[in-house]
Amino acid sequence: MIIAVDGPVAAGKGTLARRIADKYGFKYLDTGALYRAVGLLLLQNNQDPNNPDLALLAAQNVSKIDPSNPALRDEKTGNAASIVAANQRVRTALLEYQREVAKHKPGAVLDGRDIGTVVCPDAPVKLFVTASAEVRAQRRFDELAAKGQEVTFDDVLSDLRDRDARDQTRKSAPLAKADDAHLLDTTKLDIEAALEAACQIIDADFPG
Ligand code: DC
Numbered sequence: 462m463i464i465a466v467d468g469p470v471a472a473g474k475g476t477l478a479r480r481i482a483d484k485y486g487f488k489y490l491d492t493g494a495l496y497r498a499v500g501l502l503l504l505q506n507n508q509d510p511n512n513p514d515l516a517l518l519a520a521q522n523v524s525k526i527d528p529s530n531p532a533l534r535d536e537k538t539g540n541a542a543s544i545v546a547a548n549q550r551v552r553t554a555l556l557e558y559q560r561e562v563a564k565h566k567p568g569a570v571l572d573g574r575d576i577g578t579v580v581c582p583d584a585p586v587k588l589f590v591t592a593s594a595e596v597r598a599q600r601r602f603d604e605l606a607a608k609g610q611e612v613t614f615d616d617v618l619s620d621l622r623d624r625d626a627r628d629q630t631r632k633s634a635p636l637a638k639a640d641d642a643h644l645l646d647t648t649k650l651d652i653e654a655a656l657e658a659a660c661q662i663i664d665a666d667f668p669g
Contacts, residue, residue: 462487463569463583464663465576468590469636470539470624471597471604473647477590478572480656481663488565492573492580493542495555497533500541510544520545520554526572536605536612536620543624546574556580560593574628577639586666587642588659596648597621597653 464487466478475491482489502519503510510516532538545551552575559580563569571580577587592600598618606610628636638644643662647655 462565462667463581463585464568464570465587465639465642466570466572466590467574467577467588467599467638467642468572469574469628469637470621471601472590472592473600473650473652474572474588475591476652477588477655477659478570478646480652481659482570484656484660485568485570485663487568487570488562490559490562490569490571491652492555492559492571492576494528494533495523495558496542496546496551497538498523498528498557499545499551500543501526501530501532501538503545504538504541510541513550514669516548517550517554519607520551523555534608536610539624540620541655544644547627547633548642549633550635552579577642578637579634582639586663587639588645588662589638589642590645590647590655592646592648594618594621594625630639 462483466474468474479489499516499519500510502522502525503515507509508515519597559571563571563581577584596620598621601621602612602617605617645655645658650658
């Protein structure tokens, strides 16, 4: 059983995917963290994420980054991740690992941008989680402010729009809703309501 959860930045898909995995007893993989780890490895080595050879090398050494490193969640890491994610060789280097995790029994929930379209196109349940840019920026702003980072809402919104544009327009596996994915708009939903809506979709697709 594979549940693919895709969507733009700060749509709430990570929290939602983790809660779905807990509820059904499935393994959870945050695939964005893989791209973030590649970005962080480059930043730590003072290397340019736009350099395709160095980005590939970082993708091949991604296990050097501790998954609990808080710097993975930094905005500059996210921006570097979005740059390396446009590199097809980086994407290919990370593909096998994602597909291995997806085979986990009794099931796995993967969240990202291309799970339903490229990584697991045959996933029996696909969710495309989205929300308005303003609501997503507000959530990200609150998250950063709670961590004590000095940012303005306008900067967060403008970064988010840049990131959306990069994720949607890149040639390799752009962010897109799979034709057979269910659209879940969380603009007006808190996490509990989003979880309930997601479970209704999953249980309808997979009764029992
Ligand atoms: O979900 P996130 O913000 O942690 O992802 C960071 C970046 O990684 C995002 O800008 C796009 C990229 N990404 C991707 O291209 N494909 C995925 N499956 C997951 C993330």
